[in-house]
Amino acid sequence: MSNYDYDLFVIGAGSGGVRASRMAKIHGAEKVAIAEEYRPGGTCVIRGCVPKKFLVYASEFSKSFKLAEGFGWSVGETAFDWSKLIRNKDDEIGRLSGIYARNLANTGVDLIEDRAELLDAHTIKLVKSGRTVTADKILIAVGGTPFIPDIEGAELGITSNEAFDLEDLPKHIVIAGGGYIACEFAQIFAGLGVDVCQVYRGDTVLRGFDDDIRSTVHEELVRSGVRVITHSVFEKIEDLGEGQKRVHLDNGQHVDADVVMYAIGRVPYVDGLGLDKAGVELDPAGAIKVDAYSKTSVDNIYAVGDVTNRVNLTPVAIREGAAFAATVFDNKPTAYDHNDIASAVFTQPPVGSVGLSEADARKKYAQIDIYKTSFRPMKQSFSNDASRMMMKLVVDGETERVLGVHIVGPDAPEMIQLAGIAVKAGLTKDQYDAACAVHPTSAEELVTMKEKWTPPELKAAE
Template identity: 50%
Template sequence: MPEYDYDLFTIGAGSGGVRASRVAAAHGAKVAVAEEYRVGGTCVIRGCVPKKMLVYGSMFAEELGHAETLGWTIEGKRFDWATLRDFVNADVDRLEGLYGNTLASHDVEVFAERATITGPHSLRLASGREVTAKYILVATGAWPAMPEFPGLEHCISSNEVFHLEQQPKCLMVVGGGYIAMEFAGIFNALGSEVTVVNRTDRILRSYDAQIVDRMLHIAMGRGIDFRMHSQIKSVEKGADGCLVVDLGDSNPVKVDQVLIATGRDPNSVGLGLECAGIEMADNGAIKVDEYNRTSCDSIYAVGDVTDRVQLTPVAIREGHAFADTVFGGNPRMIDYGSIPSAVFSQPPLAGVGLTEEEARAKYGDVKVYTSDFRPMKNIFSPHAERGLYKMIVEATSEKVLGIHMIGPESPEILQAAAVAVKAGLTKQAFDDTVALHPSMAEELVLLK
């Protein structure tokens, strides 16, 4: 009889857990996964995928606004939230099925229930079944962080926003991170009156300040109301169903919905980690080494629950590296340098490498090249919005340290530019490249 029921038991069927389980099974391991909600995890079910689809839907409103300038006459145009919402959720169902098929095709056994750790090699399922595994992988992701104040029960998080019965006419978004900015942009474009409440005077802290300032200027020009240095004191629900929000330092604000988007905490509560003596960080993150191993040699963790870099592609790479290391005989570590990221605001912004502030702090003497331009696409728009690209280089060698941009399709353009930053190219390599004209991307090889 085998010593354990499984070679690998994964808790969580999100991006990192699915990749790790699939690859481990391909290496010949007997694998099982427990998922208490839906296969696919945050990104597929309630995160970047459905959110990006809402972004596309909301951006179409702006395109319609340009229609007459482009020669089109569209009569009777109107927006129906339920149609977009239901289409997005139907595609989420489709993607969940594909993820399930991936696990099934690799003979990974899936338990649609919660699993908790009872020891270094043992787990208990919600049904009461006890199982053992040579290795356990925790890939439970993160969960919306919710501040405490009276009336919080009347508010929603990004988990619920995809299932709203009606589009709010007036929406308050609480937070200054990418989730807050993206949903503020979505509902603003769809015609909602949007107020953003942030406890400091700075949003999107990890992005280049000059790019963020441009985004903030554009967002305000599009009608988003920003309340900086503000926090919710309480929320009361009126007889008419509307929410009255007390911000403490001004008149109460009346809205239809309050969306809390103040970040995400590692989803580690109630997993039984203490039963295996697993070391935790103060914020609930599972501490791991460079090979994703916890303080218990038989238990590993990947993805947002480790709170290293909360990005889906990073979780996928960590899961793959774990499987190759433990089951493939190929120990691998992840390089966390120069990871590209984007905010799908409207317009979107994207960046890779060091910001100007970070580069000056690390290198002292740097050069900054920029292009401040009005994208051709924006000529058709009544908004005189300008794009901004910037490149930060080390002063002597002119090695590119970071590239940051805001404008239409910035994430699509940035992905290719990230290769150059990762490869350690110099500005001269960009200068030597012939421009692709007319395009927005050509600004990258014309920076002055």
């Protein structure tokens, strides 16, 4: 018999923690509990990718109405009700959160709706109730939280967390950041008719993605009406009264808006968690240090998901949680492979990306071949929409293995899921070419690109 209250205690009922707790129970852990200080579902379900996708859908209709006219539809007068969208979003999020809670109960996992903090390596304090419990194994899956800059007037801004619950649709919003959250929200609000200004410290948005994705998305932001200010950051925010704020930039400019939003990254949610009391070490970026099996510096404490700052994606947290459960409770040491993970950015048009960017591939391989195309999507044939679709294959010139696939355009996230299987499997360009195209589709370009692309500077040298 165990001397502890629980065989496993999980802190954080997001996707990773929930999967880990349920799989641990299935693998034989008798007593399992999971603590959540807010609502079951975590960032993704409650205030992340799921509600954000609903807002993306809503904002896309403004363009769809215009496209429909070219196909013979008379759309007529349209109107948008922000409060109705938020109300429906809240209802659906409540339903999904309830499913998480029921699934835990059905598996026999105790859901404790309280904030949990570590007192030592085996003892957890439940803050609201004041009681303490003990556990043999502890899993930390608390995710991340938006970063807020240390500037004058910072309290006048909101983060993506609060953007989902605004009482009114802004008239003018200023967004700090150039990552995927900033770009997605910029086009969400632009599509809903808001005057949007996006401020980014770099020269092109989406740092870390392939350069062709970055330049294409940047162009589409501008095309959609977003005012993008680069090479600048917020210096201070001033309250002008009557709901208006003035954002002072470090380039001497200022921008006035009724909503100011930070989307400049997320940090591991470790403050006040008691990690120091348990002896859990953090890396220089403030993330929990773990090994390949998600074990921390303390033998009985593990961590998965964004709090470890490995690959901060919900499906990755789920895989890490399952691998933890298999390792610890099924006696099957499992280390999740973080290479070649497909990802999507729900800009308009959206992005799908998997594998190496061209720049990273050129650093790692002696010879790189690039296959690239840009075209106007067929659906836009009857409109004046000038948006382009971009597709790119990054190929090892010696082995012909496809190292990366990068897409910007309609349905890119759907395509990249399947392309991700091929990249993960190590398929070659010849094997791509051997597949018969599905016509007429945009995806057929992935198997019909035959001509290698040469950078202009290399053409000039030739």
